[in-house]
Amino acid sequence: MKKNILSEIKKRIQKANKILLSTHIDPDGDTLGSMLALHLILKKMGKKPTMFSGDPVPDIYRFLPSVKLIKNLASPEDFDLIIALDAGSLGRLDPIFKNSGPEKIVNIDHHSDNTRYGKINYIAKVSCVGEQIYALAKHLKVSLDKNIGVCLYVAIMTDTGNFKYDNTTAETFAIAEEMLKLGVSPDKTANAVYENRSWPAIKLLAAALENAQSTAEGKIIYTVITKEILVNTAAHNQDFTGLIDHLRAIRGAEVAILIREDHEKNRVKINFRSKSYVDVQKISKELGGGGHSRAAGAIMHGDLLQIVNQVVGLTTAAL
Amino acid sequence: MKKNILSEIKKRIQKANKILLSTHIDPDGDTLGSMLALHLILKKMGKKPTMFSGDPVPDIYRFLPSVKLIKNLASPEDFDLIIALDAGSLGRLDPIFKNSGPEKIVNIDHHSDNTRYGKINYIAKVSCVGEQIYALAKHLKVSLDKNIGVCLYVAIMTDTGNFKYDNTTAETFAIAEEMLKLGVSPDKTANAVYENRSWPAIKLLAAALENAQSTAEGKIIYTVITKEILVNTAAHNQDFTGLIDHLRAIRGAEVAILIREDHEKNRVKINFRSKSYVDVQKISKELGGGGHSRAAGAIMHGDLLQIVNQVVGLTTAAL
Secondary structure, eight states: OHHHHHHHHHHHHHHOSSEEEEOOSSOOHHHHHHHHHHHHHHHHTTOOOEEEOSSOOOGGGTTSTTGGGOBSOOOGGGOSEEEEESOSSGGGSOGGGTTOOGGGEEEEEOOTTOOOOSSEEEEOOSSOHHHHHHHHHHHHTOOOOHHHHHHHHHHHHHHTTTTTSTTOOHHHHHHHHHHHHTTOOHHHHHHHHHSOBOHHHHHHHHHHHHTOEEETTTTEEEEEEOHHHHHHHTOOGGGGTTHHHHHHTBTTOSEEEEEEEOSSSSOEEEEEEESSSOOHHHHHHHTTOEEOSSEEEEEEOSOHHHHHHHHHHHHHHHO | OHHHHHHHHHHHHHHOSSEEEEOOSSOOHHHHHHHHHHHHHHHHTTOOOEEEOSSOOOGGGTTSTTGGGOBSOOOGGGOSEEEEESOSSGGGSOGGGTTOOGGGEEEEEOOTTOOOOSSEEEEOOSSOHHHHHHHHHHHTTOOOOHHHHHHHHHHHHHHTTTTTSTTOOHHHHHHHHHHHHTTOOHHHHHHHHHSOBOHHHHHHHHHHHHTOEEETTTTEEEEEEOHHHHHHHTOOGGGGTTHHHHHHTBTTOSEEEEEEEOSSSSOEEEEEEESSSOOHHHHHHHTTOEEOSSEEEEEEOSOHHHHHHHHHHHHHHHO
């Protein structure tokens, strides 16, 4: 089954002349690492793929090899193959793709609720799309190197919460081992991603922890970041990376909720993380969002206090 | 060389009747995980080892198998073999060992400055003593199981900073892979250790980040935890676990310093972490302490402000 899909993708790549690779909106370590690795793999096959991300690459990923080649403008109609990485639905891709039919699209993703919007859909139950690109590279018989290794290591590291989430498998560690043998430095890579926190991010974390509340006998931990806190800490979007994990790390917590007013737009972003049994994808869907069972989110509009009450109430009901 | 030492240890274990295993003072995940794993391995060989830790086991490690069998009282003279785990010198062992001659001691450790205080000294350059116990188990031909696996996984996970430090090798990941195949759950284990933070620890972290200072063009980040903060947050010794890593994670930081007044005793504890080039073991030695090149510490007495100035001054000079 997997081998069949990998063969189909291989054929599709071989006959393509102009290939466009794309991240999802608000790109993270998996979508970027997977795209960059695939780009390097395709180049080894003699292809000249173009990489696209509509949203900017967060600072912490700017050390990745070839990252400067990522374009923020592209016309899908100029390409005969579009490979979407880590996007669960067409809506998770940049608006430039809204009129791209399925015909040209290869959809490589690991979200269980993927809508299969491509002509070829390679959907696997693995920790990250990085593991799928690894499998694809093996199938394509392209030899990996240190640069590809760093990209795949970042995909794995970030999507497993640095080997802490329940999607981490023996195979995940086996791939990590191989990446180290290729020369990837686990400390330098982890430093670049995790030890690269801005002062605004530090002050934001301090405020988030200081304001953290617990309810439902400590099973729910939530914190609210108001526009005022954003102004006081000078924090931006990317300064939130990893913040919610600190809430989940509190003893007895099953669900962590980060509720934050948006800097620019009149909306409230909700992020959920759960530890072992609450399906936060389900809660997010009720709020118009999506994600995974242990990590999900939604965007809401309206009065902050009402939203807090609704979100906490819905989560309490899901315990 | 390593094989010779492993053979010597094997012989010593085989002829021993009463075996005492010991952690170092202020036990951490490596010394505890290694001792517990070795205890389970020795039991599989038909031995009945006794486990000792003079200091209490931190809450976050109380989920480990057999942890309830650890005693906090023992008479070394009642044993014909003492195996010390992860202790760089006799002074790192509990005072009950101060009159134990080298004759009975097998010293298993990975600190580069180990004083070789045992009759047999198995000192290796690996991420953790857990890796040495793994090698010993293979040499002893004892089959590993899930319980041993959890203990070794905790040793590896905690001493590599969850696979983030530069002591993480391809072999480290290969062992982790094997532990998962034995049934170890990476998420449950990481949750137990890292996602088990007390509210005092959270409030302490908030205060530490709020008060964090930077000097030497951002290369040194330090924070001072006064007795007043300890009282306000109700934080205890074990609530400091991992705190300093948050300081090291600030962009541009090379050395992180945590300076804290002791709750009960009239002394100041200094912890150092460095990112890539400053040898903090050297700085700690100048202050009467010790450790590794990237993680070290010392205990000082005197006026807090003077100590802060001395520590920051010495670190600046070492940049």
